[in-house]
Amino acid sequence: xxxxxxxxxxxxxxxxxxxxxxxxxxxxxxxxxxxxxxxxxxxxxxxxxxxxxxxxxxxxxxxxxxxxxxxxxxxxxxxxxxxxxxxxxxxxxxxxxxxxxxxxxxxxxxxxxxxxxxxxxxxxxxxxxxxxxxxxxxxxxxxxxxxxxxxxxxxxxxxxxxxxxxxxxxxxxxxxxxxxxxxxxxxxxxxxxxxxxxxxxxxxxxxxxxxxxxxxxxxxxxxxxxxxxxxxxxxxxxxxxxxxxxxxxxxxxxxxxxxxxxxxx
Numbered sequence: 001x002x003x004x005x006x007x008x009x010x011x012x013x014x015x016x017x018x019x020x021x022x023x024x025x026x027x028x029x030x031x032x033x034x035x036x037x038x039x040x041x042x043x044x045x046x047x048x049x050x051x052x053x054x055x056x057x058x059x060x061x062x063x064x065x066x067x068x069x070x071x072x073x074x075x076x077x078x079x080x081x082x083x084x085x086x087x088x089x090x091x092x093x094x095x096x097x098x099x100x101x102x103x104x105x106x107x108x109x110x111x112x113x114x115x116x117x118x119x120x121x122x123x124x125x126x127x128x129x130x131x132x133x134x135x136x137x138x139x140x141x142x143x144x145x146x147x148x149x150x151x152x153x154x155x156x157x158x159x160x161x162x163x164x165x166x167x168x169x170x171x172x173x174x175x176x177x178x179x180x181x182x183x184x185x186x187x188x189x190x191x192x193x194x195x196x197x198x199x200x201x202x203x204x205x206x207x208x209x210x211x212x213x214x215x216x217x218x219x220x221x222x223x224x225x226x227x228x229x230x231x232x233x234x235x236x237x238x239x240x241x242x243x244x245x246x247x248x249x250x251x252x253x254x255x256x257x258x259x260x261x262x263x264x265x
Contacts, residue, residue: 010121026140029080068156069227080134081167088168092176097187119254120255122176127169134164138158156230164224167240176254181257202215223239223243
């Protein structure tokens with residue numbers, strides 16, 4: 001059960017940051033898709049050969065000659081992963097820890113509403129924001145891909161974006177749990193931002209250097225395999241399922257932590 005009065009108020013607080021990230025994603029997605037040209041893929045692949053480590057670090061690979069393969073390589077290694085993650089980091093802290101840090105939790109909990117309801121409502125605000133960002137990115141992709149009629153496999157694109165959504169839900173769960181754990185905003189940001197950022201850094205190192213390949217097992221990003229999802233690999237689907245389960249576990253834990261902790265109000 002949610003408190004819809006609180007939900008509406010907090011969603012209004014999300015609008016500005018959602019608009020900023022949506023504008024940035026619109027720019028990047030539209031520019032990158034416009035760069036797709038099967039006849040000039042060799043030129044782009046040349047950059048990968050010149051700077052293999054840097055390109056691999058952000059998931060960019062050579063040889064993706066289809067439109068969806070091109071999008072997978074140039075959008076899903078960094079842009080469509082990092083911006084929703086940044087939204088979760090910024091917004092999760094404001095939904096719980098910032099209230100505690102400013103001593104304003106008494107205002108948040110003043111209404112005769114159970115703590116679990118408040119926590120679930122704040123979590124719903126965070127999840128809705130992440131979903132809206134990715135839904136908007138999907139819409140932009142579909143609109144921009146109309147420039148290349150018949151070349152985009154829409155079903156696989158939706159599967160790919162479902163995978164991103166599960167990854168971002170897991171990252172949002174980490175951020176929200178940190179916000180519920182700590183009353184001091186600096187610790188909430190430190191752990192809520194630090195853990196996802198560290199995992200992303202480990203994934204980049206694993207992609208860039210063979211000697212660091214084992215680092216990928218310490219990162220949730222490894223479970224999201226864009227090329228595997230496009231190819232229908234069972235292991236990629238299992239990875240998405242694991243992310244979804246992890247996200248659910250983190251969110252349930254966060255709600256329980258908020259409901260049971262001594263908030264000193």
